Amino acid sequence: MTIETTATRTPETPVVASRLLAAGADADFTRHLACFGALDVAAAAPRLLAELEASGLTGRGGAGFAAWRKLAATVKAGDSSPRARPVVIGNGAEGEPLSRKDETLMTNAPHLVIDGLLAAGAAVGAGELYLYASEPALSAIQGAVAERADAAGIRIVAAADTFLSGQASAVVNAIETGRPVPRDAVGRLSASGLRGRPTLLHNVETLAHIGLIARYGAAWFRAAGTTTDPGTRLVTVAGDVPQPQVLEVHGGARIDAVLAAAGAEPDRISAVLVGGYHGAWLTADRLGAALSAEALAPHGAHPGAGILLALDRTRCAVQATAEIIDYLAGQSARQCGPCLFGLPALAASWRELATGAAPADAPHRTWTLADAVDGRGACAHPDGTARLSRSATRAFAADIEQHRHGRCLRAAH
Numbered sequence: 535m536t537i538e539t540t541a542t543r544t545p546e547t548p549v550v551a552s553r554l555l556a557a558g559a560d561a562d563f564t565r566h567l568a569c570f571g572a573l574d575v576a577a578a579a580p581r582l583l584a585e586l587e588a589s590g591l592t593g594r595g596g597a598g599f600a601a602w603r604k605l606a607a608t609v610k611a612g613d614s615s616p617r618a619r620p621v622v623i624g625n626g627a628e629g630e631p632l633s634r635k636d637e638t639l640m641t642n643a644p645h646l647v648i649d650g651l652l653a654a655g656a657a658v659g660a661g662e663l664y665l666y667a668s669e670p671a672l673s674a675i676q677g678a679v680a681e682r683a684d685a686a687g688i689r690i691v692a693a694a695d696t697f698l699s700g701q702a703s704a705v706v707n708a709i710e711t712g713r714p715v716p717r718d719a720v721g722r723l724s725a726s727g728l729r730g731r732p733t734l735l736h737n738v739e740t741l742a743h744i745g746l747i748a749r750y751g752a753a754w755f756r757a758a759g760t761t762t763d764p765g766t767r768l769v770t771v772a773g774d775v776p777q778p779q780v781l782e783v784h785g786g787a788r789i790d791a792v793l794a795a796a797g798a799e800p801d802r803i804s805a806v807l808v809g810g811y812h813g814a815w816l817t818a819d820r821l822g823a824a825l826s827a828e829a830l831a832p833h834g835a836h837p838g839a840g841i842l843l844a845l846d847r848t849r850c851a852v853q854a855t856a857e858i859i860d861y862l863a864g865q866s867a868r869q870c871g872p873c874l875f876g877l878p879a880l881a882a883s884w885r886e887l888a889t890g891a892a893p894a895d896a897p898h899r900t901w902t903l904a905d906a907v908d909g910r911g912a913c914a915h916p917d918g919t920a921r922l923s924r925s926a927t928r929a930f931a932a933d934i935e936q937h938r939h940g941r942c943l944r945a946a947h
C-alpha cells in the first residue's frame with residue numbers, strides 16, 4: 535500500500551485523499567504495519583511537539599484548536615508526581631447524530647488512533663491513557679488494543695449515545711463519575727482535568743493524524759491540503775445525497791467539490807448545514823467556499839467536526855431548522871438557565887415559523903432568544919444552538935417571510 539506523500543494542492547488536485555484510511559477496510563495490526571510501517575514511539579516523543587507545531591494540525595473534533603498548543607499546555611502543567619502526572623484521552627464519542635467519521639475511522643483504522651494516543655502519551659509523560667469510544671466502534675477498538683502489547687495500558691470507556699457526550703468536560707465527567715454531562719467548572723482541562731490532573735483530550739481523528747505525523751513528520755503532513763489548511767480531514771456527507779458517506783478530503787477542498795465527490799447534483803442543493811447541528815447554513819451561492827476555518831469565517835461558519843448536511847431544493851429549510859433546534863433543546867443537560875428556559879423558547883419560536891403560525895415579530899424574536907442564551911451556559915451548547923438559529927434566520931429570510939403568509943417557497947420546486 536502506498537502512502538500519499540507528495541501532493542501539492544492545485545485546482546487539479548483530486549478532492550478525495552487517502553491517508554488515514556489507506557490501509558483499507560477493517561485493517562488489523564498486520565495490515566496496519568504493512569501499510570504505514572512501525573512507529574517508534576520513544577524516538578518520536580521528544581520531537582513531537584515541534585513537529586505538530588510545524589505541521590499546522592488543528593483539532594478535528596469541532597473547536598479546531600492548534601493540536602500543538604494543547605500538548606504544550608499539558609506538558610507545562612504536568613510533572614511526574616502522582617497528583618500531576620498527565621492523562622491523555624482519545625475522544626471518539628461522536629454525539630452529533632449526523633457524524634459518522636469517528637466511527638468509520640475507529641472501525642477501519644483503529645491502530646492509527648492507538649499510535650497517536652501512545653505518541654501523545656509519551657510526549658506529555660502520561661500516567662494514564664483512555665479511549666472513549668461510541669458503541670458502534672467499541673468492539674473494533676477493543677480488538678485492536680488486544681492485538682498489540684504496547685497498547686495494554688489503554689483503558690477503554692464506552693461513550694453514551696447523547697449529543698453532549700463528546701463535549702470535552704462531559705468526557706472527563708463520564709470517565710470520572712459515569713455521568714456524561716458537561717461540568718460547570720470553567721478551568722482548562724490541560725491544567726485540571728480528570729481527577730484534577732493535567733489532561734490532554736484529543737478527538738480520535740486528531741490522534742490518527744498525530745500517529746502519521748509522528749512517523750513521517752510535519753513536511754509530509756503539509757504535502758496535502760493548503761498552506762492555511764494543511765493535511766486531510768474526514769468529512770461526513772449527509773442529507774439529500776445519493777449515499778450518505780464519509781470521505782477523506784484534502785484541506786482547502788471546496789464544499790461543492792466535496793458534495794460532488796459524494797455524488798450530489800449541485801443544481802439540486804439549495805443549502806448546506808456546515809459543521810453539524812452547532813454549525814451554520816450556507817446557501818447554494820456560497821458553496822464554492824473551501825471547507826476550512828479561514829474560508830468559512832466570513833460566512834459565520836466553521837468546519838466543526840467535518841459535517842455537511844445537504845438540503846435538496848424541494849425540502850423546506852425552515853422545517854429542517856425547526857426540527858434540529860427542537861432536537862438540540864431536548865438534548866441539553868438541563869443544568870443551566872439558558873438550557874432550561876431559553877432553548878425550549880427558541881425551539882417553540884422555530885416551530886411557529888415552520889407551521890406558518892408565527893406572529894410578525896417572530897424572526898426578530900429568534901434573534902432575541904439566541905442573544906439571550908449565547909455565552910450564558912456552563913458549556914457551549916447554547917452558543918452552538920444560537921449560532922445555528924442566527925444563520926438560519928439570515929440564510930432563509932425569504933422562506934421565513936413566505937411561511938408567515940402560509941406559503942412555502944420549496945413547494946414550488
Ligand code: SF4
Pocket residue numbers: 698716717718865866867868869870871872873874910911912913914915916
Ligand atoms: S449550558 Fe446547557 S448543556 Fe451546557 S452544561 Fe449548562 S445545561 Fe448543560
